Amino acid sequence: MELRTFHHHLLQGFMLLSLISNCYARFVVEKNSLTVTSPEKIKGTHDSAIGNFGIPQYGGSMAGVVVYPKENQKACKSFDDFGISFKSKPGSLPTFVLVDRGGASAVLVADDIEEALITMDNPEEDSSSAKYIENITIPSALIEKTFGETLKKAISGGDMVNVNLDWREAVPHPDDRVEYELWTNSNDECGVKCDMLMAFVKDFKGAAQILEKGGYSQFTPHYITWYCPQAFTLSRQCKSQCINRGRYCAPDPEQDFSSGYEGKDVVIENLRQLCVFKVANETNRPWVWWDYVTDFQIRCPMKEKKYNKECADVVIKSLGLDAKKIEKCMGDPDADMENSVLKEEQDAQVGKGSRGDVTILPTLVVNNRQYRGKLAKGAVLKAICAGFEETTEPAVCLSGDVETNECLENNGGCWQDKAANLTACRDTFRGRVCECPLVDGVQFKGDGYSHCEPGGPGRCKINNGGCWHESQNGRAYSACLDNGDVKCQCPPGFKGDGVKSCEDIDECKEKRACQCPECSCKNTWGSYECTCNGDLLYIRDHDTCISKSGTEVRSAWAAMSVILIGLAMAGGGAYLVYKYRLRSYMDSEIRAIMAQYMPLDSQGEVPNYVSNDRA
Incomplete structure (x- = not known):
């Protein structure tokens, strides 16, 4: 039987939002890109719908060869029964077939009617089909009938059809923080779907808390409820499944209204888990929600009749949460009035923007885009990591079990300096980027592929x-x-x-150093060493030797001292001669001036001349 379902098939092991809203729910088909790269005559890009089973390669892409089997074309039986294997051989391209029943790398399902793309899901709710779907670990995609016929015709005509499935834009990735939410349920008695959900929450707890504690993500848990039509609020069914007079309901866990737990027990525990998150978030510890739900599953299971308030209070106390605040948050479940917390949840079920209504449980929403595929740790982590802007992913997204480090092979085709152990290859979740590095405060500049050169100060460090x-x-x-x-x-x-x-440079051989008579020269790598004979001390700045006591002058110091003394004596003599001659000259000038006004001791009396002018 072909594995597909219509969008009106909304029941996934849990009760629907309401019996009436099924006809009006806005279900959004999440798509990825499928590109035919050969043969030339059918090259082009098409949309494909991501299946709600298998493991989509969020953030990545996969190239392969399409194979259309001659037998068992609807894959109603195992291909092993026909002796057919689609498992790819080492070194060959991955094989894409319609369904995974023989080791293929991906499955393409061609629709059998002309219609808009829909989301494929398992068509039955029995445990055998659910377990079969759970074992599918390859990506799946639904393509339109016309496109499917084109592929079949090309293959039957002998053409090798190469395609590329691309999930890199399946999740928006605007910044360095991912916002995601999980629509879940505390009911642990709904069969295979509940078991899968419980197992996922336990397995994903560690990664979720790493992301949250590091500030890389913002997680919000949600719980679906449905309301009882007003005409039936007093019925036995609504009273047993609803609180607040039919406003918030959940299906009976055992589907037996006469025994076991009731739907309203599930609603109350769902409400408690919402309030645990709100109170933990107020103390800046939102990740404690993961501790509570995993501990509650282990310590308070329905099968052991411990699914109750008393057991929940023990878990709350063990985690250091404020029980009184949680009780206040929950309100009165018997009151004939709206509960603000659950009302907010019902409003959130309606899709906003590009996100469709939440109609399937469990549902994961990453950056406002509904996740499709198997609810497993590795698959979900891929989807979350695909929501980070390139190069901003935390270390958990670059671990070997989540993605392949493309920089390890041929340096990703980027620039590198092997001598300095430098590379422009930077690994990201979606693949490598070639980006010139920043090393020890020095920014390299270039295209990142063929060259990177250091710029700015400090370049000699690199x-x-x-x-x-x-x-x-x-x-x-x-x-x-x-x-x-x-x-x-x-x-x-x-x-x-x-x-x-x-x-x-051999300074000794080239006579660049140690030229004093008492010096001995020895060349060293990049320098030289000079020693002096006897007890003399070598002075490198003056290239000479002096006595260690400083009382005797040797070599150039002695000659220099004589010269200095001689210069000092010559200067002193010149100064004395200059001073004597200047003084003699000054004296003669002064005597000549004074002689005009008074006789000097060495002169006679000056005669008094009378003018011949008459008055």
Whole structure:
């Protein structure tokens, strides 16, 4: 039997939102892209509907070859019965067939009537079909009848049909935080579906809490309820399944109104779990919800008759939650009035924007897009990780069991500097990106594919700026010089081009050092060592030797001292001569001036001349 169902098939092991709303529920078909890459005559991109079973490769894509079997074309029986195997051989492209009953990598289901795409699901609720669907671990997609006929015709004509299934845009990924919600139920007696849900919550708890504690996600639990039509609020069925006078109802867990737990018990525990989340969220510990629901499943199961308030209170106390706040949040289930918490849940069931109404339980919504596929840890984590903007994914999304690190093979085709152990390849959940790195505060610039070059200050820290560098005997030298522009110049003590090589200069051989008579020179790598004879001390700055006591002058110091003394004496003599001559000159000038007005001791009396002018 072909595995598909219509959108009006809304019952998934739980009661519907209401008996009336089935006709009006807005069910959104979640799609992915399917591209035919060959043969040329049918190349193109088409929509396909993601099945509600199997494991879609959210955030990724898969290329393969389409195979249309000559026998068992509707896959009503196992292909093993026909001796057919679709398992891909090592090195070959994955095989895409209609259904997974022989080891294929993906299943394409061609519709048998002309209609809009629908969401495939298991058509029956018996345990055998549910377990069969649970074992499907490959992605599935429904394609339109016309497109399916085109593929069949090409294959029957001998063409090799290559296609690419792409889920990279199946989940919006606008920023570095994912918002997701799980529509769940506390009922653990609804059969295979409930068992699958309980197992998922326990298995996913660890990953969910890592995401939440790290601030990478915002998780919100939700619970579906339906309301009893007003004409039946006083009926036995509504009284046993509803609280608040028929406003909030759940199906009877055992489908037996005369024994066991009632639907209203489920509604009350659902309400309690909602309030646990709200109270935990108020204390900035929203992840405690996962602890409560998993502990409640283990400690308070219906089968052991522990599904009650007393057992719930024990779990609440063990987690350090405020029981009084939770009771206040829950309100009075017998009151003839709306419950604000459950009313909010009923409003949230209605789809907003691109999201359809929540009509199937369990339902996972990631970034306002309903998840399709198997409710399993690895599959759900893929969908959540696909909701992060590229390069912002937390480490849990890059683990080996979630995605493949494409940078490990051929460096992802990106630029790399093997000598400096640098690469532009950056692994993300959707695949690698080639992005020049930031290393030790130095930003590399380039296209990330063929080249990346360091820019800004500090470039000599990165592989010595591409210049020569070497270490010997605990000493390290680099030819990198950064004065705004990096250039390669051999350091003092070396000679060469500064890029490929710098050779040591033998200062002793080239007589660049230790030239004093008492000096002995020894060349070292990048430098030299000078020693003095006897008890003399070498002064490197002056290239000379002096006595360690400082009382005797040797070599150049003695000569320098004589010169200095000589210069001092010559300067002093010149100053005395200059001073004597200047003084003599000044004295003669002063005497000449004074002689005009008074006789000096060395002169006679000056005669008094009378003018011949008459008055």
